[in-house]
Amino acid sequence: MNSKNPLSAAQIAAFETDGYLVFPGFVPAADCAEMVAVTNQHLHDAVAPLEYETDVGYAGAPTSLESVGGRTARRLRDAYHRHDAYRQWATNPLLVAMLTQLLGEQVCLTLAHHNCVMTKHPDFGTATGWHRDIRYWSFPRNELISVWLALDNETENNGGLRFIPGSHRFDIQPAQMDGLDFLRPDVAENQALFAQGISLQLHPGDVVFFHSGLFHAAGRNNSRSIKESVVFAYHGLSNPPVAGSRSASAEDILLSN
Numbered sequence: 001m002n003s004k005n006p007l008s009a010a011q012i013a014a015f016e017t018d019g020y021l022v023f024p025g026f027v028p029a030a031d032c033a034e035m036v037a038v039t040n041q042h043l044h045d046a047v048a049p050l051e052y053e054t055d056v057g058y059a060g061a062p063t064s065l066e067s068v069g070g071r072t073a074r075r076l077r078d079a080y081h082r083h084d085a086y087r088q089w090a091t092n093p094l095l096v097a098m099l100t101q102l103l104g105e106q107v108c109l110t111l112a113h114h115n116c117v118m119t120k121h122p123d124f125g126t127a128t129g130w131h132r133d134i135r136y137w138s139f140p141r142n143e144l145i146s147v148w149l150a151l152d153n154e155t156e157n158n159g160g161l162r163f164i165p166g167s168h169r170f171d172i173q174p175a176q177m178d179g180l181d182f183l184r185p186d187v188a189e190n191q192a193l194f195a196q197g198i199s200l201q202l203h204p205g206d207v208v209f210f211h212s213g214l215f216h217a218a219g220r221n222n223s224r225s226i227k228e229s230v231v232f233a234y235h236g237l238s239n240p241p242v243a244g245s246r247s248a249s250a251e252d253i254l255l256s257n
């Protein structure tokens, strides 16, 4: 592998066509084990900043912090400042070289979005409808890349990711979306889109890049173990967050390559 240009032309073309790429076994087991240990300790100690299922309020979420399951964490926020293990991963030189190829320029890590460990719990972890990550993000161009690192086996059964391949290029009408910018299940055209959905089967250390316009969803966790994934988002230097927006409200880190 060429360390400056590690992606092949075929991989770059597949990302452009499908809107995602999967890299099995990207992160060594020892690094994953360290991230799992930190994640479990921080969950146990409820180390702030946390996002609870009740904060998100999706269907089936506990109604308050005091209700049964109310302290179910959905995300350990600010992974970048939380521990060096996550920070090292977010700035991994091979990762940055790949993102540089896909974005075609120098890469910036935004700490305003994702920058978290997603923790999907049995019982009180909720499903996420079909959406594009860009929906709440403010950048001149819809060209960010979310990078998802699986720390566990991920399947449809435990709430793993589902993608609609190529959907970053789809022209979607406002009537197809609900008020939170999820694809509405009651719209016939959307049912046809859902039928194109695929489930990713991931193992610990597998990494997925996906375009910020790619429609994705995830179900509930029907297993008995928490599913944990580290997620960061990146953009090109010429595509900075819009001034004054939430996307500009946190640090933006230029990653040299």
Ligand SMILES: O=C(O)CCC(=O)C(=O)O
Residues within 6 Å of the ligand: 118, 120, 126, 127, 128, 133, 159, 216, 217, 218, 219
């Ligand atoms: O794990 C999930 O429920 C999906 C999370 C997700 O897609 C997101 O936060 O953008």
